Amino acid sequence: MSKVSVLVVDDASFIRDLVKKCLRNYFPGMRIEDAVNGRKAQAMLAKEAFDLVLCDWEMPEMSGLELLTWCREQDSLKSMPFVMVTSRGDKENVVQAIQAGVSGYVSKPFTNEQLITKVKQALHKVGKLDALISVAATKTSPAFANDSLSALTGGKPAVVAPAAAAPAAAPSRGLLNSPPVKAPVAAAASVGGGRGQGQLRLPNGIQQCVIKALSLKEALLVVKRIDTLPQVLDSAVLDLEQGDNAETARLNGYLHAIVAHEQKPDSEWLQLTFRFVDQDAQKLDYISRLIARGTAQKHFIPGA
Secondary structure (H helix, E strand, O other): OOOOEEEEEEOHHHHHHHHHHHHHHHOOOOOOEEOOOHHHHHHHHHOOOOOOOEEEEOOOOHHHHHHHHHHOOOHHHOOOOOEEEEEOHHHHHHHHHHOOOOOOEEEEOOOHHHHHHHHHHHHHHHOOOHHHHHHHHOOOOOOOOHHHHHHHOOOOOOOOOOOOOOOOOOOOOOOOOOOOOOOHHHHHOOOOOOOEEEEEEOOOEEEEEEEEEEOOOOEEHHHHHHHHOOEEEEEEEEEEEOOOOOOEEEEEEEEEEEEEEOOOOOOOOEEEEEOOOOOHHHHHHHHHHHHHHHHOOOOHHHOO
16 A cells, blocks of 8 residues: 655744654555645656645745645646645635635644644545554554643653643634634733733633743743643744734744733743744735834834
């Protein structure tokens, strides 16, 4: 029985490693290759056959949409499953991808279960799923361990802030049908001050956040403490608004550190170090402009 082969395409090595680990845990018989951008993936697809492509949208040299469009122009790749794994989940982006011939969509940040479900759906449509199920069934898999930390550590316990009683976070329903959560973010600004506000999308839900500090590599965020605590190495997306038209910039990354914001065990706020993983030049330029403008943009708190 020939192995099912999958190509993972993303300019962020953290995301590629997360996806590959998750797939290997659930599908031990799967062959997995990766590419750092659309151009590299194009060269690989021209040389060898793959049963499925899992691809980011925003990448240098060639975007995911450009790669998808090229694939659908090739006779040998017209019917190959192509799933977008991206933070671009707005209606207009989804419609654009559908028109280009996308097979499925996974919104960042994603849980392992969401990713595996999309992979199974895509492979089932082309009759490739049965080739993997029998192998996967013989092995107990930690792939549904709820978070990206398990995908990277094989289920070892996470290092998180102490638990506290608070209203539970609403479960994530995906980017398209998840309205912004109205949290008391303004109150967080008074906890030591803040440079701005944003929306942090985690695998277990959406939280409003205060931006305490910002650099080209990471952002220091403050969020309200809830029952379902975030975990170190959780993948996440930080949404920021800019300009008069309130255009949203989506910065992909992961949680590098989590500590209590106040020097007491029952701190109401958590301080998160959010590391960026995007290598896209436009996003790096955007972060640079945010740092340079300081309080000029309307999402920054006046007088901070």
